[in-house]
Amino acid sequence: xxxxxxxxTGGTIGMIESEDRQTLVPFNLKHVLEQVPELxxxxxxxxxxxxxxxxxxxxxxxxxxMAIAEIVKQNYDEHDGFVILHGSDTLAYTASALSxxxxxxxxxxxxxxxxxxxxxxxxDARENLITAVEFATLQMHDEPVLQEVAIYxxxxxxxxxxxxxxxxxxxxxxxxxxxxxxATAGVNLNFDFNxxxxxxxxxxxxxxxxxxxxxxxxLFPGITxxxxxxxxxxxxLRGIILLTFGSGNAPQHPWLxxxxxxxxxxxxxxxNVTQCAKGNVEQGKYQTSVGLVSAGVVSCGDMTLEAxxxxxxxxxxxxxxxxxxxxxMATNLRGELSVN
Ligand code: ASP
Numbered sequence: 001x002x003x004x005x006x007x008x009t010g011g012t013i014g015m016i017e018s019e020d021r022q023t024l025v026p027f028n029l030k031h032v033l034e035q036v037p038e039l040x041x042x043x044x045x046x047x048x049x050x051x052x053x054x055x056x057x058x059x060x061x062x063x064x065x066m067a068i069a070e071i072v073k074q075n076y077d078e079h080d081g082f083v084i085l086h087g088s089d090t091l092a093y094t095a096s097a098l099s100x101x102x103x104x105x106x107x108x109x110x111x112x113x114x115x116x117x118x119x120x121x122x123x124d125a126r127e128n129l130i131t132a133v134e135f136a137t138l139q140m141h142d143e144p145v146l147q148e149v150a151i152y153x154x155x156x157x158x159x160x161x162x163x164x165x166x167x168x169x170x171x172x173x174x175x176x177x178x179x180x181x182x183a184t185a186g187v188n189l190n191f192d193f194n195x196x197x198x199x200x201x202x203x204x205x206x207x208x209x210x211x212x213x214x215x216x217x218x219l220f221p222g223i224t225x226x227x228x229x230x231x232x233x234x235x236x237l238r239g240i241i242l243l244t245f246g247s248g249n250a251p252q253h254p255w256l257x258x259x260x261x262x263x264x265x266x267x268x269x270x271x272n273v274t275q276c277a278k279g280n281v282e283q284g285k286y287q288t289s290v291g292l293v294s295a296g297v298v299s300c301g302d303m304t305l306e307a308x309x310x311x312x313x314x315x316x317x318x319x320x321x322x323x324x325x326x327x328x329m330a331t332n333l334r335g336e337l338s339v340n
Contacts, residue, residue, distance in 0.1 A: 001043060001044060001045050002043075002044045002045070002080040002081065002136075002137040002139065003044065003045040003046075003047070003078065003079045003080050003081075004044050004045070004046050004047075004079060004080065004081045004082070004083060004133055004136050004137060005046075005047050005048070005049065005071075005072075005075050005079045005081075005082050005083070006029075006033075006046060006047070006048040006049075006082075006083050006084075006085065006133070007048070007049055007050075007068060007071055007072075007082060007083070007084045007085070008029040008032060008048065008049070008050040008051065008054060008085045009050075009051050009054060009055060009057075009060070009064065009068065009084065009085060009086045009087075010026040010051060010054030010055040010056060010057065010085075010086070010087055011026070011054075011055075011056065011057050011085060011086050011087025011088060011089075011091075011113045011114075012024065012087060012088065012113060012114055012115065012116065012117055012125075013032060013085050013086075013087075013112075013113045013114040013117065013118055013125045013128070013129070014026055014027050014028070014029065014031060014032045014054055014085065014117070014118060015027060015056075015117045016031070016117060016119065024117065025056075026053075026054035026055060026056060027054065028050065028054065029048055029050035029054075029085075031118075031119075032085065032118055032125075032129075033048065035118040035119055035125075035126065036118070036126050036129055036130060038126070038130055039129070039130060039133060042130070042133060042134060042137065043137065044133065044136075044137045046133070047079075049071060049075075051064075051067070055087070056087055056089070057086055057087025057088065057089045057090040057091060057094070057113075058087070058089050058090060060086070060087070060090050060093075060094060062097070062210035062212060062313065064094075065094055065097040065098060065101070065210070065310075066101070066208045066209075066210075068084060068094070068098065069098055069101045069102065069206055069208065070206070070208075072098075072102070072109060072206075073204075073206045076107070076204055079107070080107060080108075080136070080137070080139070080144060081107050081108040081109070081110070081136030081137060081144060081146075082107065082108065082109045082110070082136065083110050083111075083112065083129070083132045083133050083136050084109065084110070084111045084112070085111075085112060085113060085129065086111050086112070086113050087113055088113040088114070088115065088153070088165055088173055088174075089165060091111055091113055091151060091163075091165065091174075092151070092160070092163040092164050092165055092174070092304065092306040093306045093309065093310055094111065095111050095149050095150070095151050095160025095161060095163060096160060096161040096304070096306050096307040096309075096310040096311070096336065097210070097310040097313075097314065098111075098149045098160065099148065099149040099160055099161040099307075099334040099335075099336065100161075100310060100311055100314040100333060100334060101206055101207055101208060101314065102149065102204070102205075102206060102334075103199070103201045103203075103204065103205040103206070103207065104199045104200075104201030104202060104203050104204045104205055105147060105148060105149070105199055105204060106143070106144065106147045106199065106204065107144050107147060108135065108136045108138075108144050108145075108146035108147065108148070108150065109148070109149045109150070109160075110132045110135055110136050110146070110149075110150050110151070110152050110157070111132075111149070111150070111151050111152070111160060112128045112129060112132040112151065112152045112153060113125075113128065113153070114128050114129075115169075115170075115171055115173055124154060124171045127154075128152060128153060128154065131152060131155075131185045131189070132152040134185075134189065135150075135152060135157055135183065135185075135189060138189065138191075145191055145196070146182070146183075146191075146196065147196070147197065147198060147199065148160070148196070148197040148199075148334070148335065149161065149334075150182060151163050151174060152185075153171075153172065153173055153174045154170075154171040154172040154173070154174075155172070155184055155185045155186065156172065156174070156176075156181050156183075156184060156185075157181065157182045157183040157184070157185070157191075158174060158176040158179075158181055158182060159176065159179055159182055159195075159197065159335055159336075161304070161306075161307040161310075161334060161335065161336040162176040162177075162178060162179035162304065162307070162335075162336065163175065163176050163304070163306070164176075164177065164277060164304055164305075164306060166277075175277065177277045177278040177279075177304075178278060178279070178280070178302040178304075178338065179195070179335075179338070180192055180195045181195075182195055182196060197334065197335040207314075207318060208317075209314070209317035209318055210310075210313040210314055210316075210317040211238060211239075211313055211316035211317040212313055213236055213237055213238045213239070213316070214237060214238065214239035214240065214241065214309070214312055214313060214316070215231050215234070215237055215239075215240050215241070216240075216241045216243055216305070216309065217231050217232070217240060217241070217242055217243065218243040218275070219242065219243060219244055219245060219250055219251065219275075221251075223251065225253070225255045225256075228255070228256055228259055229255075229259055232259040232260060232262070232263045232268075233259065233262070233263070235266075237263075237268055238267070238268060238269065238316050239268065239269045239270075239271070239312045239313070239316050239325075240263065240268055240269075240270045240271070241271050241273055241300075241305070241308055241309060241312065242260075242270060242271070242272050242273070242292075242297065243273055243274075243275050243305065244272055244273070244274055244275065244281070244289070244292075245274070245275060245288075246274065246275075246276060246286075247274065247276075247279065247280070247281060247282045247285050247286065247289070248272045248274055248280075248281030248282060248283050248285075248289045248292065248299060249286050249288035249289045250288060250289065250291070250292060251288070252287070252288055252291060256291075257291045257295055260291075260292070260295040260297065261295045261296070264295055264296040264297070267322050269298065269312065269316070269322055269325050269326055269329065270295075270296070270297045270298065271297065271298045271299075271300050271308060271312065271329055272289075272292060272297050272298065272299050272300055273300045273303065273304075273305050273308045277304075279302065280301045280302035280338070281299045281300055281301055281302075282299070283297065283299045298326050298329050298330050299330065300329065300330075300337070301330075301337050301338060301339075302337065302338050303336055303337050304336075307336040307337075308329075311328075311329065311333070311336065312325075312329065315328050315329065
């Protein structure tokens with residue numbers, strides 16, 4: 001019998017109405033598990049642990065990513081898999097952050113949540129929780145089928161660091177625009193075995209540390225020099241994500257190029273992510289991105305903003321060596337980046 005640890009961090013899945021019945025507030029794990037007696041029927045030994053204070057995922061910070069990772073590490077040897085209950089709003093960030101922290105992960109770490117609280121009649125929480133646990137129990141040739149950080153939501157199992165929250169309304173709230181779905185849940189649970197991640201490292205390890213001295217600068221038609229300079233000349237910053245147009249393009253103002261060059265000379269790691277959900281950055285394809293190449297902006301290819309942001313914070317948290325961080329940003333570390 002496989003042994004699964006459920007880690008409850010909060011989110012809509014466990015929420016109930018506040019006393020004035022105006023808002024939803026996080027509630028305790030006992031409430032969540034009581035709503036799903038079917039879990040007992042699964043051929044798995046389940047145990048659970050909860051954040052002392054369950055959180056709406058908008059309040060999740062890097063310290064919480066590290067706390068979740070630490071729980072997995074402390075329980076790694078005694079369990080075959082982990083299911084993390086988490087709010088959907090920042091789920092893609094947490095999944096991405098976890099993927100970078102774990103090295104040599106050989107067990108499933110599946111995050112899930114829901115759009116409606118677990119006590120509601122039409123809730124999606126019960127199915128998401130039950131199927132996430134079921135996916136976590138699956139073994140083949142005495143080893144877990146899934147050996148990576150994934151998100152399960154409404155019939156789909158995704159690579160965590162490829163996802164985005166896409167809908168505030170639909171039950172299938174997530175997309176994985178640049179990577180295939182890892183598995184689907186219909187009558188059967190069907191894996192796409194070719195797409196599963198396998199770590200090269202032999203031993204399981206955890207590296208913690210995030211540096212949040214970064215900024216995301218969204219480019220838009222009409223962006224002013226003052227705004228750009230207020231960000232790029234900020235001495236506190238160690239990393240800047242430029243959210244660009246199309247395949248990585250930017251307006252060709254000389255002041256924009258000049259500010260970027262100065263920031264990069266100061267040692268800021270500047271990276272390029274596209275505002276398009278699908279597709280990738282191809283610096284140099286258009287005249288409007290040639291200046292970014294010569295300024296030294298690193299292309300993030302087809303990485304999501306969520307993966308880029310957590311990867312940048314993680315790498316800056318591991319080393320002060322800017323050249324190393326730039327090199328790793330452009331390298332596929334955990335299946336987050338397609339290499340052409
Ligand atoms: N605000 C909630 C959260 O992210 C939304 C959800 O769980 O779906 O915690």
